[in-house]
Amino acid sequence: MATSIADRGYINPTKLVTTDWVAAHLDDPTVRIIESNEDPLLYPSGHIPGAVQVDWTHDLNDPLRRDYLDKAGFEALMSRIGVTPEMTVVFYGDKNNWWACYALWVFQLFGHTNAKIMDGGRLKWEQESRPMTREVPTYAATSYQAQQRDDSSIRAFREQVLEHAQEGLPLVDVRSPAEYSGEKLHMPEYPQEGALRGGHIPGAHNVPWARAINPDDGTFKTADELRAIYEGEKHLMPDDDVIVYCRIGERSSHTWFVLSYLLGYKNVRNYDGSWTEWGNLVGAPIER
Amino acid sequence: MSQYPPAMAEVVDELASITDRYERAEMLIEVADRFDTVKIPPEIATKPYDEAHRVPACESEAFVWAQPQADGTLRYYFDVLNPQGLSAMAMAVVLGESLNGQPTDLAMRIPSELVFDLFGKEISMGKGAGLMGILNMVQSYAKRHKAGMSLE
Structure with a gap:
């Protein structure tokens, strides 16, 4: 528990x-x-x-x-x-x-x-057998003034990722080991998430996103357990400039949350283009 | 001409006529609610199931069995261990209700587009892979049955 x-x-x-x-x-x-x-x-x-x-x-x-x-x-x-x-x-x-x-x-x-x-x-x-309902609630519409979308601090784009990799800065590939190795490319006939090449961005560490979770109840692991994974095994540090990625940027947002908030890393960006962009880019460097 | 068996084509056509995504979801939930009708009975298999019946790549932990019937057809049974695997349950019900008691050739002709016709093209790759895995396993049983191979 x-x-x-x-x-x-x-x-x-x-x-x-x-x-x-x-x-x-x-x-x-x-x-x-x-x-x-x-x-x-x-x-x-x-x-x-x-x-x-x-x-x-x-x-x-x-x-x-x-x-x-x-x-x-x-x-x-x-x-x-x-x-x-x-x-x-x-x-x-x-x-x-x-x-x-x-x-x-x-x-x-x-x-x-x-x-x-x-x-x-x-x-x-x-x-925990807590209450569930099928009733869809309705709330009074609000007037919400948002800021312009800020893509600069927590989002990374392909040119930035290429530069990041060339500088040898830390990347975390949160996909499964089979995706990371290039053994598993994509599903035949799948219209959304295919990639022409398999492998990973050179230098990326592989830490499947779900390692941050206790599988029995879906809760997050303790900070010590998380540090043992990201710092003990992969030698990341809280002051590192880190880019995380997966296939379309969803699994990696989970790791972004863990590193940014649970472990307090100051500079973590999510590359949402991820493998569906990188694995299709002409000339992009790939490691297997 | 549709490559879907008649009962399956009916479901696909009905879903295609629904443009509201909540209504589509409601219909698929109603289908999933009939899962007990295709669930593996304990006289055929009990947990822990033989891993040979596990659907590869299905995160909802789906299992499929096929039992030869006296009339030469197959009856398909399923289980989905993840209680949150509603889409997998709906897929199992559509396959079971459409194929049980039908010529096995019908199963082999089902195109993989079934997954997208039922659940939409925007489903995630993980979910799509699992649902296609269920279909592929059913088709594999149909092929093996036709070839006179064991279904165990």
Whole structure:
């Protein structure tokens, strides 16, 4: 069983809340609970009472270009789910909060930093037999003024990644070992996430994202356990300039959250172009 | 002409007519709610299951079995160990309800587009790989049955 969040040694423990905390704030008008999943069937099948859904494909991505929504799109989303800039948003979801961290990362691009993750996600809430409902809540639309999307501090682009790799700065590839080695390329006939070449960006460490999680209840490992992985095994340091990536930038946002908030790394960027961009780039260096 | 068996084509066509994503999800949840009708009965297999029946790459931990019937057809059974694996359950129900008691050739002709026709083209690669894995395993059983090979 996981220790309390306060006892786990995180640098920013307030970025996590417990299922107890969420249960006690279901009717708190200053808190919005948001579910973000990989499986689009989960939210409609039952969710935390009062929680709204933010879907990674429909709500966070630009419908045409490969990019995230723009300022107007983010403001419209926040208005629709009844969030004001002052509200605390708490994300949770399936896959050990993988998509919840992704949503939190996108929210941060627009400056909504008052955001937390429910430790253990949907798995822990269900394990504890807490209430679920199929009722989709409606909230009064808000008027939300967002900042312009800031892609400079927590997002990395391919030219920056190339320069980063050439300088020998740390990269973390959070995909599975088979993807990292190039053995597993992509699924035949899969329309979204294919890559022509397999392998990894030269010099990247391989730390599959889910190593940060206790698989039994989906909670995050303690700071000491996380340091043993990222610092003990891979020799990263909190002052390092780190870029994380996966296939489309979702799994790596989970690792971005762990390094940035739980371990307090100051400069971590997520390369959301990730392998679906790098593995298709003409001339990009690849290591196997 | 559709390459889907009639019962499967009906589901695909109905989903195609629904433009609202919540309504699509509701319909697929209703399908998944019938999972017990295709779930492996204890007289055929009990946990821990033989790993030979595990669907590769399925994060919902799906398992598939095929039992030859007296009329020469196959009856497919499934289990999904992850209780959050609703899409895998829906996929299993669509396959079981469409193929049980039907000529095995029908299973072999199902195109892999089934996954996208049911769940949409925007599903993640991990989910798509698992769902295609379920279909591939069913088709593998159909091919082996036709070739007179063991299904164990």
